[in-house]
Amino acid sequence: MTSPAPPSLDQVFTALADPTRRAILSMLLEDDMAVTDVAEPFAMSLAAVSKHLGILAVAGLISQEKRGRVKWCKLEPDALREASVWMQAFGQYDGVNLDAFERFLAQELADPALDGSDVHSTS
Amino acid sequence: MTSPAPPSLDQVFTALADPTRRAILSMLLEDDMAVTDVAEPFAMSLAAVSKHLGILAVAGLISQEKRGRVKWCKLEPDALREASVWMQAFGQYDGVNLDAFERFLAQELADPALDGSDVHSTS
DNA sequence: AGCATATTCAACCATATAGTTGACCTTTTA
DNA sequence: TAAAAGGTCAACTATATGGTTGAATATGCT
Structure with missing residues (x-):
């Protein structure tokens, strides 16, 4: 596998442009969270939130680590x-x-x- | 006419997410410019650049003032x-x-x- | 083993975005 | 007054985005 490209300004600003994703970052400011828990307050499907998290991760704004069946999300300021x-x-x-x-x-x-x-x- | 809504984080980050628009901001950092001159270095139509400038203006990142037939664009940091x-x-x-x-x-x-x-x- | 939990994947839909071209309006200049 | 210059508008195209649903893949529990 290739090493991931460093996040570009495009990716960072695009990630920040969505209010759902900014809200997610705010939540992660307080503590690391599992995907399901991140999704809980939002009126959208788990899959949608999972996509948002993927965009945040590609932008380098969060990291995700899978322990067991739970994927933990961590703010990467x-x-x-x-x-x-x-x-x-x-x-x-x-x-x-x-x-x-x-x-x-x-x-x-x-x-x-x-x-x-x-x-x-x-x- | 209604007074313009204050620019939202959505609008500002969306505006910043496009490399053309960031390049335009960099150009305006040096000096105020007319729309035609802003468009000159880009390999796209004048209309396209005009749209980008509109997005930057709505986000509050630039202001535009028309003097004669020339519309001057000014950075609004x-x-x-x-x-x-x-x-x-x-x-x-x-x-x-x-x-x-x-x-x-x-x-x-x-x-x-x-x-x-x-x-x-x-x- | 068998079921529940956590998460992603794939296909799909609606809308937004970035670009094009050609017509159009306004202002300056010859 | 006619033509050129500066910009925008309208219509259109292609692609990206944000969302959905249902199936699939792991992992954990009893």
Whole structure:
């Protein structure tokens, strides 16, 4: 078998263009999941979700490892970095909202438990 | 005429998924260009390039202004901000809570002035 | 062994996308 | 005023995409 081609920007951006696939990535952000569990919240067939996962895998955004009869899906954030870097070339994001973003992250990472509904409250 | 809907992540990522459109963005990074000049290096019809530019415009990635018979195309890097920040959440911070992040993003995009940062500072 | 579970495969359908060509409208120029 | 230049529109074609269903393939359980 040939070694897999590195994911292209085409594949990464195409994968990200679908809201179902972005939702899947969000789910995998929290934890690794089996295909069936990924599919559960969606109003579409298991086969359809399986296809979406295949597209995400080809794009390098997730990896899939089969243990027993269960195929585990894992977020692979590295693939996003290439695309992110590409985008940075266009953004003069200097002052925009990265300051606010970093403050958000600081709070988020400091105390993920209290982010229920008042993300920006300081209380 | 209705005010244009703000570009969605769908539209931005879909626009970025095509190599021709990414090449166009690269060209516009250097300078504003007329439609005919944008089309010149591509081995496709002017109409096809015109369509690509329309897709980029709907995604908010470029703006188009008609002066005389010439329509000038200008890069609008701000539209990349939302998508880029969305990606950063995956690329760098494993533990980030996406629900909170989405709320942050919604507020940020709705009213950047409210977040207390010096949004337009020239670093 | 036999059945249930987890996942994919294959065939199919509807719609979207990227491209073409030729006609058309508007603006500039001779 | 007539012709050329800059773009878009409309109709069409081919292919890609996202979804379905039913059958097939493994693996695990009793």
